[in-house]
Structure formats: C-alpha cells, structure tokens
Amino acid sequence: MAKSIPMACLAIAALLPAAYARAPAAQVEIYDRTQQEVLPQYRRFGARWIAGETGHEYAVRIRNRSDVRILAVVSVDGVNAVTGETASPAQSGYVIEPGDSVSVAGWRKSLDRTAAFVFVDPAQSYAARTGRPDDVGVIGVALFRERTAQVAQAKQKVADANAGAQRSAESRAAAPTASIGTGHGRKEHSPAHWTRFERASRTPDSIVTLRYESRERLLAMGVIPRVRPPRTHADPFPAAHGFVPDP
Numbered sequence: 001m002a003k004s005i006p007m008a009c010l011a012i013a014a015l016l017p018a019a020y021a022r023a024p025a026a027q028v029e030i031y032d033r034t035q036q037e038v039l040p041q042y043r044r045f046g047a048r049w050i051a052g053e054t055g056h057e058y059a060v061r062i063r064n065r066s067d068v069r070i071l072a073v074v075s076v077d078g079v080n081a082v083t084g085e086t087a088s089p090a091q092s093g094y095v096i097e098p099g100d101s102v103s104v105a106g107w108r109k110s111l112d113r114t115a116a117f118v119f120v121d122p123a124q125s126y127a128a129r130t131g132r133p134d135d136v137g138v139i140g141v142a143l144f145r146e147r148t149a150q151v152a153q154a155k156q157k158v159a160d161a162n163a164g165a166q167r168s169a170e171s172r173a174a175a176p177t178a179s180i181g182t183g184h185g186r187k188e189h190s191p192a193h194w195t196r197f198e199r200a201s202r203t204p205d206s207i208v209t210l211r212y213e214s215r216e217r218l219l220a221m222g223v224i225p226r227v228r229p230p231r232t233h234a235d236p237f238p239a240a241h242g243f244v245p246d247p
Contacts, residue, residue, distance in 0.1 A: 044223040051215040052119040059105035064096040073142040077127035078135025089142035116185030125181025137178030142204040
C-alpha cells in the first residue's frame, strides 16, 4: 500500500566511488489521478512512453523493491520536483523504506504542501514558464541505495559499467518536440519531513526515464499500435489465390 506521507530527503556526500549492481531498486509508474488508473507504458525508439491527456492530474509512483532504504530523485521536464532546481541526480529527493512506496503528486512548495502535476500545453508547463523549455516531455527518477556494510563490499567496477551502459542507451532515445508538458497545478496538503540519507555511491544505482506525449502524437509516431476494429462477419475468401498448398 502506498505511503500517505512522503519523506523529503537531505542527501549527504557519497563515500563509495561507484554504483552497486543489483536488480532494479524500484518500480516506477505514472498514475492518472483524474482517470484513476495506471498509465500503460509503451517501448519504442529505445525509450518508454506514456500517453497523457491535457487537464489530467498525475502522480509518479515509486515502489522500493530492494532490502534497504532508497533515495528517489524525481525530475519532471528537467526540473527537480522537490527543490525546483534544474535537475541533477545529486539533489534532494524522497526516501522510501524497503518494500514501501511513495506517490509524488506535485511540485513541493513546503513541508506541508505541493502544487499538483497536471498535463498542460507545453507553453504553460512549469519548466517553460521558468525559462527551461528544452526538456519538456520527460520524467526521470534517479535511484540510490542507502550505504550499508554489504554495499561497501560490493564489486564497484562492474556496477559502474552496467549503470553507464543503461544511461547511454536511454540518452539515444528519440526526443521530438513535445505536444504536452507538466503544469503547476492546484495546491494540496502533502506533509513531509527531512531525514538523513547516506548514498551508497556517487552515481545512481539506476535511472528510470519515461517520456510522455499526447495519445494522438504517440499514434502518429507509431509508439501506440493502431488496433483494427473487429470484423462483424467471417469472410469466405480473405486472401485466397492460386492452388491449395501442402499443410
């Protein structure tokens, strides 16, 4: 069950030089709060895509699948969702306990309130309105495991190579001009508190990248497959030509 109270985190300097290789630390999905459904993800052009609808509010849901606490640094349109800074993995994020989850539903305004994420015209996105329109249309979550004795003993070179390969693959994904962005929506009560978190590495354990677009644009791009309408009757000659072949 998702936590009702997220925890904003103060990250301190890392002690280890590289990421710790394991299975992905967290599951990330986008929940359409207006439609009350998880948005399906489509893989195309080396990226994962979701279809957003203008006017709909949404949340970034992050579930910790590891056995240690994790830090999730959330970027929306290239902007840190906690601090409002141009996003970097080194910034503040949300701490999630093992097996637990957090639903990040807006831009954090204080320890008590957020401004809802809402799909809007790109020109009305928070990033564009603050002079940063270049990365509209992408959501990113940088994941860090907490430092433990086991993490300190891990083989770091292999992990760095794996993490680097993943980030390189994602960076090659297509980046068309966005048709929707994320706005600065209504203010909501969303209590949080600061906590201390020691990262197991300077680099993220993994970075989850989700691109979003309108359904119409994704259909035109071939990201969402077009579904043929079902036939209402059987056709006795659907494609018969020539003679009967051997079975």
